Amino acid sequence: MSNDNDKQAMNAVSPSAQSAVNENAEVAVSKKRxxxxxxxxxxxxxxxxxxxxxxxxxxxxxxxxxxxxxxxxxxxxxxxxxxxxxxxxxxxxxxxxxxxxxxxxxxxxxxxxxxxxxxxxxxxxxxxxxxxxxxxxxxxxxxxxxxxxxxxxxxxxxxxxxxxxxxxxxxxxxxxxxxxxxxxxxxxxxxxxxxxxxxxxxxxxxxxxxxxxxxxxxxxxxxxxxxxxxxxxxxxxxxxxxxxxxxxxxxxxxxxxxxxxxxxxxxxxxxxxxxxxxxxxxxxxxxxxxxxxxxxxxxxxxxxxxHFPISFNKPIVGRNAFQHESGIHQDGLLKNRNTYEIMDPEAMGIPRSMIILGKHSGRHAIKHRAAEYGISLADQELEDVYARFKVKADETKIVTDDVLLQLVGESTQTQIEPYALVDLQVLAGTNRMRIASVTIRRTEDGSERTYTGAGQGPLESVIGCIREAMPAGAAFEDLELHSLSSGEDAAGEAVVTVQHAGRRFRGTAIHRDIILAAARAYVAACNSAIMAAGSEERMESGA
CATH class of the missing domain: 3.20.20.70 (Aldolase class I)
Structure with a gap:
């Protein structure tokens, strides 16, 4: 039952606008389930x-x-x-x-x-x-x-x-x-x-x-x-x-x-x-x-x-469905999401990772991504990072967050990542548990500690050691392995996704030893989670 205020508001609408309202109301009513x-x-x-x-x-x-x-x-x-x-x-x-x-x-x-x-x-x-x-x-x-x-x-x-x-x-x-x-x-x-x-x-x-x-x-x-x-x-x-x-x-x-x-x-x-x-x-x-x-x-x-992988370009749920590498697109998205997206991925439970850094990305996107980890780049530092970034993008096509942080560290001559994988050894056999030994360096004080663990598979044992060494509390969610060439000397690319505090973080690494590549990718993903958490804490405290 409408009141007088409702009627006055309706009367204040122009005839053309009121017609549009009525038309939309009719469409809404006529929608079939x-x-x-x-x-x-x-x-x-x-x-x-x-x-x-x-x-x-x-x-x-x-x-x-x-x-x-x-x-x-x-x-x-x-x-x-x-x-x-x-x-x-x-x-x-x-x-x-x-x-x-x-x-x-x-x-x-x-x-x-x-x-x-x-x-x-x-x-x-x-x-x-x-x-x-x-x-x-x-x-x-x-x-x-x-x-x-x-x-x-x-x-x-x-x-x-x-x-x-x-x-x-x-x-x-x-x-x-x-x-x-x-x-x-x-x-x-x-x-x-x-x-x-x-x-x-x-x-x-x-x-x-x-x-x-x-x-x-x-x-x-x-x-x-x-x-x-x-x-x-x-x-x-x-x-x-x-x-x-x-x-x-x-x-x-x-x-x-x-x-x-x-x-x-x-x-x-x-x-x-x-x-x-x-x-x-x-x-x-x-x-x-x-x-x-x-x-x-x-x-x-x-x-x-x-065990059916989803195509990268699959509509709605594919990895690339809501990711953008073009500098023009990235600039538009940072200003208003609707410029280049007709759906909201987060409304579908898809993690927000719209900016993918590659050779088509611009300085604005790089500066924005670094800022998400609490890193402020001066103009000259940004130019140096950008130059290194372009070289790396030509090599790897996609520059993930962990690689970008490495480039920032090289440009600023600082160690950005909180933890580093120093050494890894795995003992595997046909009728025995796989045993791993992992040495991790803590950047803050330079200390190194070695952890050992066992598992049904070599990767399981390695991840268990790294999880013990790094306090991120990040859950190992997904691993992708890709061969980058053919033959027995092929290098493998590992992409690891972890989940922490409701967000997903990815790390990548390339090596002929796929266990080492996966381990490095996991450390990189955890580093990203730790840095993001630290940046959020600083923002909340006003530091």
Missing amino acids: IRIFDTTLRDGEQAPGASLRPEQKIVIARQLARLGVDTIEPGFAVSSPGEFEAIRQISRELQQTEICGFARCVRGDIDAAVAATEDAALRRLHLFISSSQIHLDFQLRKTQDEVVKQVREMIAYGKQFVEALEFSPMDASRADREFLYRIIEAAIDEGATIINIPDTMGYAMPEEFGPLFSAVKQHVRGGDKVAYSAHCHNDLGLALANSLAAIRHGATHVEVSVNGVGERAGNCALEELVMAIETRGESLGAETGIRSSEIFETSRMVSRAM
């Missing part, structure tokens, strides 16, 4: 090499629930006893999230899917069968009439167990249009409540795929009484575009996977679809219920569990 159906644990796991243990599936399912997905398809129950048990535990535990049982139009599959999901508070059954002629001829070896008969029988059978029943005519984008209408109509007749139109082979173009939804709704009896879902593969790189086209033509459910994992080139990536809708929601007239702050953690969890 897109339900996010996650198939990471089913279709995603079908990617070669992506197999997950049952306990890993359960952990990922919990994270998907935290992320806020509407529906989880946790696997193919009939495929193995382990798969069945994982689905059953997920169904029992996640009572606030819809769980979808996946099955072919085969009685045994349906029985397994129903049994595995029987404890779910919210349940859907998802049945599929091929619909394209090439699949009917060479995979099913059935006639169209036989397929329609099978669909009717199995939809009717499955319907007795659930209210929400989804039907997918596999390879729909390559199916004969009249047969597609016929098979979908049969499914609706027998009780299907959701029709999923899959672009199974990633073959469709957006201008074809979107209108297909409108055509089905128009030509199929009962087509206007059911909900529609889209399931797009990425063989031509069009999974996201096709999913958005489906939304524009009436789809209210979209089937996606974290990081786009899945058969062949994968599925529509959850994070890409969600952020496209969030960023361009006014244009699409759509919204989701996803908690975007959980996107980054979910992406990393799936990547690690499947």
